[in-house]
Amino acid sequence: MSNAATTDLLQQRYGEQHAANALNNPVIDHLLNHRSVRSYSDRALPDGTLETLIAAAQSAATSSNLQAWSVIEVRDPARRARLARLANNQRHIEQAPLFLIWLADFSRAQRIASQHYTELRAPSYLDSLLVGSVDAALAAQNAVVAAEALGLGTVYIGALRNDLQAVVDELELPPLVYPVFGLCVGYAATDSAIKPRLPQAVTLHHETYQVDAAQEQRLIGDYEALAAAFSRAQGQNTPGWSEQVINRLKDESALHGRERIGKVLNDQQLALR
Numbered sequence: 685m686s687n688a689a690t691t692d693l694l695q696q697r698y699g700e701q702h703a704a705n706a707l708n709n710p711v712i713d714h715l716l717n718h719r720s721v722r723s724y725s726d727r728a729l730p731d732g733t734l735e736t737l738i739a740a741a742q743s744a745a746t747s748s749n750l751q752a753w754s755v756i757e758v759r760d761p762a763r764r765a766r767l768a769r770l771a772n773n774q775r776h777i778e779q780a781p782l783f784l785i786w787l788a789d790f791s792r793a794q795r796i797a798s799q800h801y802t803e804l805r806a807p808s809y810l811d812s813l814l815v816g817s818v819d820a821a822l823a824a825q826n827a828v829v830a831a832e833a834l835g836l837g838t839v840y841i842g843a844l845r846n847d848l849q850a851v852v853d854e855l856e857l858p859p860l861v862y863p864v865f866g867l868c869v870g871y872a873a874t875d876s877a878i879k880p881r882l883p884q885a886v887t888l889h890h891e892t893y894q895v896d897a898a899q900e901q902r903l904i905g906d907y908e909a910l911a912a913a914f915s916r917a918q919g920q921n922t923p924g925w926s927e928q929v930i931n932r933l934k935d936e937s938a939l940h941g942r943e944r945i946g947k948v949l950n951d952q953q954l955a956l957r
């Protein structure tokens with residue numbers, strides 16, 4: 685059963701109706717404590733930080749042990765500035781002491797196969813895009829958990845896909861590689877808070893996908909109130925959560941260029957069939 689610290693974290697995550705039955709453990713408390721960080725101090729990272737994060741990343745499960753991902757550390761301030769401009773001018777891309785770009789990568793497999801005079805056909809199928817993207821995401825999330833264990837903050841940068849071709853060119857990516865997202869890492873300059881999530885009853889199904897529409901509507905209404913209180917406490921004047929979901933998904937305008945990634949992926953010889 686939850687102890688006081690875990691209960692507090694669960695309340696921050698879910699509000700008063702928290703998952704009271706959750707078990708507690710230091711690693712679980714650590715996971716519950718996650719929050720994205722978008723403002724970084726210039727404090728340098730301890731020696732060995734990058735190697736530690738990559739070791740954690742490489743320890744994640746990987747589909748068929750293909751290890752179909754790579755990561756690029758970008759240090760050059762000019763390159764950081766260009767990438768920040770491509771990703772909706774997010775200042776933390778230039779500010780964070782460490783900026784990593786996680787790649788789905790089948791080019792290494794092709795280089796291995798080429799030594800055996802073999803042309804790989806599977807990487808151009810959509811499933812391989814999923815395999816490489818899932819591998820990269822699992823690796824990156826392990827790095828996030830490791831960074832947070834070292835007292836660091838992180839934020840993913842999906843906006844790196846807004847102009848995918850420009851990022852492919854900037855990073856000189858060969859065919860069969862694409863950038864899934866970026867990740868800023870560093871010491872937080874300001875405190876950020878634990879952002880509430882949907883109630884478990886909305887997210888967790890049992891046996892099959894069953895929805896009680898009235899209950900779902902009521903629980904999402906409760907979550908709207910929790911999310912609104914969170915935004916107010918952060919001094920943000922954001923629309924309600926449902927409105928954000930609709931705005932983000934209703935048409936291409938909120939994709940900010942990502943509606944064109946299919947062509948870039950195809951040019952990279954990915955997702956062709």
Ligand SMILES: Cc1cc2nc3c(=O)[nH]c(=O)nc-3n(C[C@H](O)[C@H](O)[C@H](O)COP(=O)(O)O)c2cc1C
Binds near residue numbers: 720
């Ligand atoms: C794949 C992915 C891409 C993201 N891209 C961005 C981004 O470009 N900029 C940003 O500020 N946050 C980005 N985020 C962070 C989310 O906004 C954040 O995780 C979400 O609002 C929940 O907040 P929390 O991480 O503080 O709990 C991204 C998160 C994920 C998982």
